[in-house]
Amino acid sequence: MTRHSDTTSYKDIKQTVLERIRSGEWRPDSLLPNEQELAIAFSCTRTTVNRALRELADEGFLERRRKAGTRVLSAPQRQARFTIPLVRDEVEAMGGTYRYALVSSEACTAPDWLSARLALRAGQDVMHVRCMHYSGNTPFQYEDRWIVIESVPQVSQADFTGTGPNEWLVETIPFTNVELTFLASRADASLAGFLDVPEGEPIFTTERITWLQGQPVTLAKLYFAAGYRMTTQI
Amino acid sequence: MTRHSDTTSYKDIKQTVLERIRSGEWRPDSLLPNEQELAIAFSCTRTTVNRALRELADEGFLERRRKAGTRVLSAPQRQARFTIPLVRDEVEAMGGTYRYALVSSEACTAPDWLSARLALRAGQDVMHVRCMHYSGNTPFQYEDRWIVIESVPQVSQADFTGTGPNEWLVETIPFTNVELTFLASRADASLAGFLDVPEGEPIFTTERITWLQGQPVTLAKLYFAAGYRMTTQI
């Protein structure tokens, strides 16, 4: 495609393979010809076939094992893959004007449930930050965040009045591991007030736990406005 | 690593690059040396460097543009990536015994909201299937599904008494495009009964729309039992 039309690119091969799966020519669980044979069939090198099949395996269509060969996966284990945007970007992408407001920020000893959740030592200190994100004047997200001070000592001097803790952390900590959880929670009186919904309203919630090289850094609970939907194309 | 220890593999390079980002040696927004220079530095070919950097870009750490070069992304656009399991697998992975029960199955004309959502022609026929998935005797998920008959004519003869429509569709339709949505919904009286929760309970919900080569096939609304959490490591 991108090259002269007489060559077969790895993209062409991916396309063709997907079509043969779609059409039923290569049924689920069936074995594909090996790379050598496909290379001959497609008039290209094994390297090119390899890249095409490797990517299709990464994308969840094929399973490859040395000696065993390449199979079409029976239950297409499609992988949802979506980027986690910064709140600001999300609001602006919807055409809103992003506004941030700090609710509270205080250092304290980690409560028991948090120590357990993050595997902290007893009595470790954390910074507890609560804040709101708005789209224009409409509540968009309430953020309830705990930051482990020992893991990010600079947080003691941080000022979250004008900038949210997430943007601050992103700039301060270059690289992290994340556990992401989605759930539906119920708006209690406090949350209902912040998000301007009736008490008891179902609230789409995500929880993110972040580690820096094995050390727990932060737990963030993000409560979205009523009716929020998180969508992705696969 | 996998080869003789005197060679540099693309995995070694990925590792090294990530470490340099972590350590701050290569700051966000900064430009990496070009592939040729890195190849010399790592004592390998440009091909190998290329694969390492290409994968890191796929994973959201780098941005690459011809002529412009390779940059460290400032806001790590980390991508959550999780597989969508079949209900049966999910229940069994939790150590439960999967049980299925059909609630209702009937052909009808698509209601207006569904026609709009799936871009159907007015008056197109659909199969409406409702069913329950249990873990042992505990409700696990309530499924409310609509299948476009014109897209899957065989559905008229399908029997969903013993097998759920999802497993049937997976076997019948080899390959699809999917739009996936997560949200929090509220248990109405009917749903509360099926899931054995109080009315008004927040319910984690996913909606899946599936197309086969541009044609809408099915819309499934999946309501999970109270307290359900969907988790993924990034």
Next chain:
DNA sequence: CAGTGGTCTAGACCACATG
């Protein structure tokens, strides 16, 4: 127009899992 990444070739050796 010139520099950077994108891709392909031809060949090689190796790791691994199955029979």
Next chain:
DNA sequence: ATGTGGTCTAGACCACTGT
């Protein structure tokens, strides 16, 4: 033991895009 995928090399041409 052997067949399969996994990876690397050395070199080439090309596509894109910023200057």
